[in-house]
Amino acid sequence: MTLVDPALLRQTADLAIQHLATLESRPVGARRNVSELSVALAGSLPEAGVAPEQVIDDLARDLDDGLVASPGPRYFGFVTGGALPAALAADWLAAAWDQNGFNAVTSPAAAAVEAVAVEWLRTLLGLPADASVGLTTGAQMANVTALAAARHAVLGRVGWDVGERGLIGAPPVRVLAGAEAHVTVGQALRLLGLGSGTVVEVEADGQGRMRADVLARALAGGEGPAIVCAQAGNVDSGAFDSLVDVIAAARTHGAWVHVDGAFGLWAAASPTLAPLVAGAEGADSWATDAHKWLNVPYDCGVVAVVDATVHRAAMAMHAAYLVRAGEDERSNSDWVPEASRRARGMAVYAALRSLGRTGVTALVERCCALARRMAAALEREPAIAVLNDVVLNQVLVRVGDDAATDATVAAVQRDGTCWLAGTRWQGRAAMRISISNWATTEADIDRSAEAIRAAARAAAGRPPNEAGQP
Numbered sequence: 001m002t003l004v005d006p007a008l009l010r011q012t013a014d015l016a017i018q019h020l021a022t023l024e025s026r027p028v029g030a031r032r033n034v035s036e037l038s039v040a041l042a043g044s045l046p047e048a049g050v051a052p053e054q055v056i057d058d059l060a061r062d063l064d065d066g067l068v069a070s071p072g073p074r075y076f077g078f079v080t081g082g083a084l085p086a087a088l089a090a091d092w093l094a095a096a097w098d099q100n101g102f103n104a105v106t107s108p109a110a111a112a113v114e115a116v117a118v119e120w121l122r123t124l125l126g127l128p129a130d131a132s133v134g135l136t137t138g139a140q141m142a143n144v145t146a147l148a149a150a151r152h153a154v155l156g157r158v159g160w161d162v163g164e165r166g167l168i169g170a171p172p173v174r175v176l177a178g179a180e181a182h183v184t185v186g187q188a189l190r191l192l193g194l195g196s197g198t199v200v201e202v203e204a205d206g207q208g209r210m211r212a213d214v215l216a217r218a219l220a221g222g223e224g225p226a227i228v229c230a231q232a233g234n235v236d237s238g239a240f241d242s243l244v245d246v247i248a249a250a251r252t253h254g255a256w257v258h259v260d261g262a263f264g265l266w267a268a269a270s271p272t273l274a275p276l277v278a279g280a281e282g283a284d285s286w287a288t289d290a291h292k293w294l295n296v297p298y299d300c301g302v303v304a305v306v307d308a309t310v311h312r313a314a315m316a317m318h319a320a321y322l323v324r325a326g327e328d329e330r331s332n333s334d335w336v337p338e339a340s341r342r343a344r345g346m347a348v349y350a351a352l353r354s355l356g357r358t359g360v361t362a363l364v365e366r367c368c369a370l371a372r373r374m375a376a377a378l379e380r381e382p383a384i385a386v387l388n389d390v391v392l393n394q395v396l397v398r399v400g401d402d403a404a405t406d407a408t409v410a411a412v413q414r415d416g417t418c419w420l421a422g423t424r425w426q427g428r429a430a431m432r433i434s435i436s437n438w439a440t441t442e443a444d445i446d447r448s449a450e451a452i453r454a455a456a457r458a459a460a461g462r463p464p465n466e467a468g469q470p
């Protein structure tokens with residue numbers, strides 16, 4: 001065995017390139033399910049090893065039908081970004097370099113690139129100059145990290161060191177969140193021992209925005225340490241809590257404010273859209289994703305905390321053997337729950353450097369314009385109703401009743417022109433369309449809208465080519 005096998009790496013690059021070249025033309029959904037794919041992969045663990053080039057060839061062949069063209073331009077499921085060319089290439093390098101992103105001793109390179117990348121993120125997202133920033137696996141762990149800092153801070157203010165003493169016997173912490181808060185906020189609270197069932201659920205309006213007046217009353221009705229979980233960008237409607245009002249209410253009662261802005265926080269990168277996140281800089285912590293709207297390959301989330309001391313106290317670990325490069329050198333692990341991890345700052349740096357500030361603005365604004373175009377195209381079909389105000393990149397639609405909506409989702413997925421998934425919005429079936437990919441064009445939207453309209457017509461029992469054609 002040699003340390004470097006150029007033929008294998010070139011063969012792998014060729015396979016990757018061939019796959020990327022099919023993204024625009026292959027059916028967007030997978031063609032085989034897990035059990036079918038497992039048949040090709042399974043068998044008992046080989047007694048003797050198989051040549052690496054054979055392993056890679058077989059892997060690429062056996063998994064091809066199970067690949068989802070989610071980095072492609074017509075994947076509108078969940079909230080899913082693609083992979084910008086520079087970000088993908090930097091990630092390849094990061095894998096080849098195989099740096100442990102733990103701290104500046106395990107890899108000065110990983111620490112340096114992350115230091116620059118997080119500074120650029122902080123600036124782009126309009127966060128306070130001294131906020132500390134870490135790169136997590138995703139917004140889920142960014143929410144965990146931020147809420148761990150929140151828990152540390154609010155209990156610290158009443159003289160309880162939660163890091164040292166834990167939660168048993170601690171003063172109760174009140175957590176308030178909008179009724180439409182993302183499920184990962186509840187998951188974070190569960191993991192942190194705060195519980196998701198004890199959250200004071202604050203009524204949301206028809207778009208999913210937490211009502212700040214109801215929040216103010218709820219805060220006034222109790223006392224003690226409190227954390228308010230606000231949202232910038234509802235996963236279904238894209239709606240934003242009024243952060244100015246939410247933060248004002250929280251401040252009156254000394255509560256910590258966390259903003260879950262997994263994709264919505266990126267509105268700050270556009271002067272046109274920034275009013276949606278007005279006031280966000282006044283919060284105490286923020287969670288967002290780079291693998292959504294920044295279009296870096298999975299995985300990368302971003303957490304920021306206004307008070308670096310609290311952030312570090314909640315996350316940093318110390319052991320004699322975990323030597324540090326020095327107090328001024330960034331230790332990536334001080335800001336996230338993980339210890340050893342991949343150097344995910346490489347892809348973030350490459351994405352931001354290749355786009356520049358204007359490129360990020362254009363990416364965010366383009367996706368929002370395409371979402372409006374999609375909504376307008378779908379609204380021309382009598383069977384389809386757009387349920388949300390399309391303020392960002394999310395379009396939420398319904399076709400007749402629940403059954404017709406679910407049938408439309410299934411038909412669109414089968415058709416393969418584009419991919420989207422269903423949800424339940426305020427108790428009724430809906431389908432979600434999220435435009436988050438750097439490569440999506442107007443032609444992709446028009447083609448996809450036509451496929452969705454045809455599926456909706458069939459599901460609603462309307463004849464083809466009925467009114468509603470552009």
Ligand SMILES: Cc1ncc(COP(=O)(O)O)c(C=O)c1O
Pocket residue numbers: 078079137138139140141182184233234235260261262263289301
């Ligand atoms: C508002 C919000 N928060 C958190 C998340 C979780 O993000 P991730 O899956 O990257 O952890 C999402 C995912 O869509 C989201 O929309």
